[in-house]
Amino acid sequence: MNWSSVLTSMLPEHALLAGIVLLVVLDVARSGVRSTFLVSVLALAAATAAAAWLASIGYAGAPFPEHFSVSPTSSASKLIVLALALPVLLVSRDDFSEPTFHILLLSSLYGVCLLVSADSFLTLFLGLEIMSLPVYALVLLAFQRTASAEAALKYLVLGGTATATLLMGVALLYGQSGSLAVSAFADALTTRATLSTVGIVLIIVAFFLKAAIVPFHAWAPDAYEGATVPVTAYMAAIIKAGVLLAVVRLFGAAQMVPPMTDLIAVLPLLSIIWGNLAAMRQASFRRMIAYSSIAHAGYLFYALLGEASGRFQAVAFYLLTYGVMNVLAFSALPADRDDAARDRLDNLKGLFSRKPVAAVLIALSMLSLAGIPPLPGFIAKFLIFRNVIAAGFTLYGVLGLLASYLGIYFYLRVVQYLFMSPQEATRADGGSSRLAWTASFICLVTAILIGVFPGWVIDRL
């Protein structure tokens, strides 16, 4: 084993691990809230910087050959995920102060980093579980409603199902190919052996479950609604990113062949349609975002239809803009001591007259999620559909675009509430903390940069 390679190539992971260890020590020492927060922000910032550095020098290395390797792509994946986690961490300060939260969050991020670097199903599984287990606890943490407990339990049970399905698929694949390398998956895509086909389908279903694709989506609305705002933001932006980046890594350079393409296209298409339709009827902001995330998962899986060379670029760019916009909405959401009231869409009515800046930020986020130009969400969607149509799947491309039309209404409804509806009763929103504003500001600047220089970002992915 090459120790210097282990040191360099796992720098982001080491930074996170150091943070976790330090936080445990601080917890035992019963240190103050302030130092806990500082340590976790610094650890995360260091990890982000490390990933950025690795990505910028184009570092490639395999400290654990056949299990864990670092390439510019995986560094870029880590950079996106860690950078998105930074504003989430800033927002969380108002809701969570105990070290437990930070330890769980950083552990989950550690899992994501493993996931996007995995070369074998062993590491992949490890990453997936390290990513998910803390989130089950996060959903439950600081809960104020019994619904949270129910949500966490549902999430746990369905997460367990996904894990079991994945393991079964991997076992079948191993039985056929005798290899645990993730490339076995891509190879098996083109073969016709029954055993490996069943394995592939099971693995894909497991990822559908994790990404909340119809009909495996039912956990998402409950989990998103039950969790506290920062945790919902974390699930929507980072967990989704981790899962999808792993999927792209799994599919690798494999070219899609007919029965598989239909599996990859039909259920995501249904997700887009159902997610957009169901979101129209929600009264809870987080539930609405959950259905919107179901639709967005559909677009992301669509990207797999494109030529292999452009897949990572499309997915990564989409996840970046989608994550930034989601976190922007959540960080701009006015604080409220009553968690249920904060979540009600009705309470956003007339927000512009009370808090104009927050209203404008949420509106920007909604319009971008709806994919309305010139906001970055449009460019991300364009990139995916361009790849899909260029790969020859014109029909799926057109159907996907038409399905995305269904989504415009409910995003605009939020904008309508913010600007055009009179508020129902006199409401006093809690003031947002300075940290939440910082998070919004970071997201806003990132979104503007992506919107003005999309070419620059795309060239670097």
Place this chain on the structure above:
Amino acid sequence: MGDALLLDVVLFLPLAGVALLIALPSDREDSIRHASLAVMLVQFLLAGWLYLRFDAASDGLQFETRLPWIAAWGVYYQIGLDGYNVLLVLLTAFLGPLVVAGAFSAIRKDVKLFYAMLLLLQFAMVGTFVAQDLFLFYLFWETMLIPLFFIIGIWGGERRIYATFKFVLYTAFGSIVMLAAVIYLVYSLDATTGVTSFAFTDLYRARLPLATQVVLLTAFALSFAIKVPMVPLHTWLPDAHVEAPTAGSVVLAGVLLKMGTYGFMKLGFPLFPDAARLLAPVFGTLAVVSILYGACLALVQTDIKKIIAYSSISHLGYVMLGLVSLDLLGIQGAIVQMVSHGLVAGGLFLMVGMVYERCHSRELAVYGGLAKLLPIYSVFFAILTLASIGLPTTSGFTGEFLVLLGAFSAAWPLHLQGYSYPLVASVAAVAGVILGALYMLYFAQRFLFGAAKAPHQPLFDLNLREKSILVAIVAGVFALGLFPDEAMHKTELAAQQYRRLVAEERIGAPVASRDARSTVARADAVTQGARSDAPGSAR
């Protein structure tokens, strides 16, 4: 070189204005109003200067800027003036300050947001006209929706939420379909010629099989026809117009509807010429139906704004008729008619807004004899009414007359060859002129003459601000009516180019099947993968 930068300045000035407004505190409403007006005026002056400097004898793009934007997709930030857009940019810049000034007293709520949205809208509209890259065009095209969604939804009438959602969802549907067509078109160009580009000039060279052209043209036309609007896709227009605040109606009628016809002229027909010629009778029929149906609906309305809204449908039918005639005079007439309608309908909506501010009613029945109550107002109103009818010496005459002339001179040879349908359509279009006179005069008679009545008295006649606005509009109407030469001279080469592009035979072979290409793509992917996995980049 310096001039090229001037067009960028014209384009981005409103955006800078938005930044300026954000910096101003929201309670200083008058400063906000004046700052917006100043920005719009400067933009108009610069646009006027560009118009004067525009060289009518030069065929290509003028004041062009071309910078790579998303290099990986061949998307360029490319803007420029040509005969197609030079008049429309001037019209947009001309109406800008008038709209801003017209809203001074009408808008009292969220003033800062309102003017920011107007400026944003101005930016998007100018951008749509000057864009020479399809991606950029689409971005601007869609961007217009956002400020209008706010303008109708926040400052509109009673049913504003319904109207604004109807407007946005209607137009967004067209846009989504067009987006699919845009992607397919660009990818076909890539697959057949190996050129990855969104530039209009490159796309004009795409050769596609006839069936593909028909499908793509239908997709583009859906989006454009909704904007025009052509019957039967017009149902959003009355709602949007009636519920929108005056400024919104003026921009909608004055500029936005021209986006649709401009789209047909610049993109729809020239991109898919063979399909355009094949479907010309369909578009011609829809144009004539729009002319007649719009006029008939205008005749029976009781809401003043609806009369003008339906008259817009009728007037834009002429533009479409001129465009499909493929006769040089008809095409130029169509361009003049676009500008003329922008001035006349914009002016009429402004005038309705002025009387609405005084009386708070749009019901025609509650008004009468305004000639006695508001004499100066009535003079302006009568002039614009006559311009709308198309009385000689006004701009409306130039446009409609040239369009009909073009339609007839294109239809006559066909009739002699035994194909009389276009001739019948042209004759029907003439009937539209008569209907147009009927509904406008009937309207003016009930509104201006007869027993004097108004729901709110005493009425104060126009103030200086309102007079200045209307003098500017009427000056424009007469300028275009008396001296159409100048404007037509600048658009002549564009009209010729349009006719040449649409007349061209450009049927191509079908795009290679997926399997054939995917082998190539796979080989590409392998080489690319090898390149990115190479450890050479590591230290």
